[in-house]
Amino acid sequence: xxxxxxxTRTPVAVRPGIDIALAAVEARLSQFxxxxxxAASAYAPSYRRxxxxxxxxxxxxxxxxxxxxxxxxxxxxxxxDDSACTAAVAYELLHTAFLLHDDVIDGxxxxxxxxxxxGSFSSDAVARGADSARGRRWGEAGAILAGDLLLHAxxxxxxxxxxxxxxxxxxxxxxxxxxxxxxxxxLADVALAERLGPDAPTLxxxxxxxxxxxxxYSVSGPLMxxxxxxxxxxxxxxxxxxxxxxxxxAFQLGDDLLGVFGSEDxxxxxxxxxxxxxxxxxxxxxxxxxxxxEEVAPSLGSADLAPREAAALAAxxxxxxxxxFVEDLxxxxxxxxxxxxxxxxxxxxxxxxxxxxxxxCIGRIA
Numbered sequence: 001x002x003x004x005x006x007x008t009r010t011p012v013a014v015r016p017g018i019d020i021a022l023a024a025v026e027a028r029l030s031q032f033x034x035x036x037x038x039a040a041s042a043y044a045p046s047y048r049r050x051x052x053x054x055x056x057x058x059x060x061x062x063x064x065x066x067x068x069x070x071x072x073x074x075x076x077x078x079x080x081d082d083s084a085c086t087a088a089v090a091y092e093l094l095h096t097a098f099l100l101h102d103d104v105i106d107g108x109x110x111x112x113x114x115x116x117x118x119g120s121f122s123s124d125a126v127a128r129g130a131d132s133a134r135g136r137r138w139g140e141a142g143a144i145l146a147g148d149l150l151l152h153a154x155x156x157x158x159x160x161x162x163x164x165x166x167x168x169x170x171x172x173x174x175x176x177x178x179x180x181x182x183x184x185x186x187l188a189d190v191a192l193a194e195r196l197g198p199d200a201p202t203l204x205x206x207x208x209x210x211x212x213x214x215x216x217y218s219v220s221g222p223l224m225x226x227x228x229x230x231x232x233x234x235x236x237x238x239x240x241x242x243x244x245x246x247x248x249x250a251f252q253l254g255d256d257l258l259g260v261f262g263s264e265d266x267x268x269x270x271x272x273x274x275x276x277x278x279x280x281x282x283x284x285x286x287x288x289x290x291x292x293x294e295e296v297a298p299s300l301g302s303a304d305l306a307p308r309e310a311a312a313l314a315a316x317x318x319x320x321x322x323x324x325f326v327e328d329l330x331x332x333x334x335x336x337x338x339x340x341x342x343x344x345x346x347x348x349x350x351x352x353x354x355x356x357x358x359x360x361c362i363g364r365i366a
Contacts, residue, residue: 067222171228253361
């Protein structure tokens, strides 16, 4: 399923001081998992291992969501990083929870080049004599439970932020909305992937799924959270939420392009995988409405699609106008996001890094 999971290709907001605050976020994440692992030791050894696996799942990312929290907080003049770091930890725990659940939905056993919770628990069960089916059920149960625990922890951590009651309630509303919308996007993604609708997916269907699954919890929620903690009012939250929606979609449009036209040496992403899986991307949705669709449909979703065949499909997608259409659509979303930052309520200290982030979505396959 598509999501802002491709950490090596995600645009990041970096400004002086952010990396120092991120070090504090890392320390808090380490402390959180150390405490949970220690507490889990009072139960079955497998429960301690579950928390250790959850900790491992949280390692290795670029902390995109914490960066957005901290960028908004610092950009609006926030000076005491304590509350912002707490909120940043909450969003990273939320992200890890979604990764764990997403892997179960996709049937994946590896993430970031190593076994995920499902993979490690499954392998351990098989090593202890279980057959592959029982091992898989054990692994998936572990991943679901780990995701549930981190999903709850995200709310619990955020509820303890050092803020007045109104601000804390508003922060929890934003997080709750992000979870609610992301689940809708995940369900829509599965429906598109399994061809469960009565009609072929349209571009609007694909964009709506992308927006719901990615933008709210990855960009809009973290930005609004950092802004609130810095004292920003509702008049500031609205443009930041819309900026996040547009940038979230723009990133995924760029990811769709990378998945077919990118360089594997640069992105680390296979240019065959999306086509083999038959992903309903913006490129496919556009191509379906062109006269060249019959050249795409027979091979799309073929598990044994060869690189040469994938290259031929890519050529058709370019010839039918899908590539240029998606590139133009990406640019429109980026320019729309940048235009929102031309607001008197948004200081240059925030608008500039967010402009940089938005524009970084363009030209990633150049």
